[in-house]
Amino acid sequence: MNLEIKKDLASNWFKILQDAICDDISKFEKNKFKFKSTTWKRSNEKDEGGGEYRILKNGKVFEKVGVNFSEVYGKFPKKFQKNIPGAQKDPRFWASGISVVMHMKNPLIPAMHFNTRYIVTTQDWFGGGMDVTPSKIDKTEKKEFHNILKNTCNRHNKNYYKKYKKWCDEYFYLPHRKEPRGIGGIFFDYKENNFEKDFKFVRDVGVTFQLIFNKIIEKKIKKKWTSKDKEIQYIKRGRYTEFNLLYDRGTKFGLQTGGNTEGILMSLPPTAKWK
Numbered sequence: 001m002n003l004e005i006k007k008d009l010a011s012n013w014f015k016i017l018q019d020a021i022c023d024d025i026s027k028f029e030k031n032k033f034k035f036k037s038t039t040w041k042r043s044n045e046k047d048e049g050g051g052e053y054r055i056l057k058n059g060k061v062f063e064k065v066g067v068n069f070s071e072v073y074g075k076f077p078k079k080f081q082k083n084i085p086g087a088q089k090d091p092r093f094w095a096s097g098i099s100v101v102m103h104m105k106n107p108l109i110p111a112m113h114f115n116t117r118y119i120v121t122t123q124d125w126f127g128g129g130m131d132v133t134p135s136k137i138d139k140t141e142k143k144e145f146h147n148i149l150k151n152t153c154n155r156h157n158k159n160y161y162k163k164y165k166k167w168c169d170e171y172f173y174l175p176h177r178k179e180p181r182g183i184g185g186i187f188f189d190y191k192e193n194n195f196e197k198d199f200k201f202v203r204d205v206g207v208t209f210q211l212i213f214n215k216i217i218e219k220k221i222k223k224k225w226t227s228k229d230k231e232i233q234y235i236k237r238g239r240y241t242e243f244n245l246l247y248d249r250g251t252k253f254g255l256q257t258g259g260n261t262e263g264i265l266m267s268l269p270p271t272a273k274w275k
Helices: 003-028 139-154 160-171 195-220 227-246 249-256 261-267
Strands: 036-041 049-057 062-075 092-104 111-120 124-133 185-191
Touching: 003 049, 003 062, 003 092, 003 111, 003 124, 003 195, 036 261, 049 261, 062 261, 092 195, 092 261, 111 195, 111 227, 124 139, 124 160, 124 195, 139 160, 139 185, 139 195, 160 185, 185 195, 249 261
Parallel strands: none
Antiparallel strands: 036 049, 049 062, 062 092, 092 111, 111 124, 124 185
């Protein structure tokens, strides 16, 4: 398949998914709270692409949620070239993706994160994943979440779930706290075996995230919570912030390659506490 067609297919899917996820979020907010949409360019001097991030704050359900789409291209800085597959041969790149971070008003509903991306250098590959970070672990919710992920993975390859769950557990871990960020999920990168098969898997992961966040929110949206529950959530958000600023590769990569700062830092919670 022609590489330009691959790029179009991937970026168009990420844009469609951005719209679909925002529609679901707006329905939960009964269309009373609106997304603020911001378009941005990677460079003001030359055409290097850009994107659109949409943020909704202080809703009835979502305290803060960001849904970011990007399609950027250019050259990797020298310090990055040795760490990016295919970039040592040629520093030019193209990348598109979608990232979603949800921080909920009700502390009994977990924070949720999802992203998928397609990157092109002299090689091309998909990456992404999703994870859930509750303030308090709900064993039933955790089991259902992982069962859905396992079923999705199994539709494509029986080895995916075990492999990508392990990768997620290792990635979303705070070494200085000696604790995981949340209850895990799946994480994958450098999928370059077969575009058609990999793209089908990536689309399925996106639809699965839609299913999961709708299911979790619908189940807990009316549950009563206390100020103590909220305090626990604030502390957990502090851990979330620590991970994103200290360890998250996407945050570091975006900030160091000229990405949009507001869009990149949309993952940070609106309020967090430390003690």
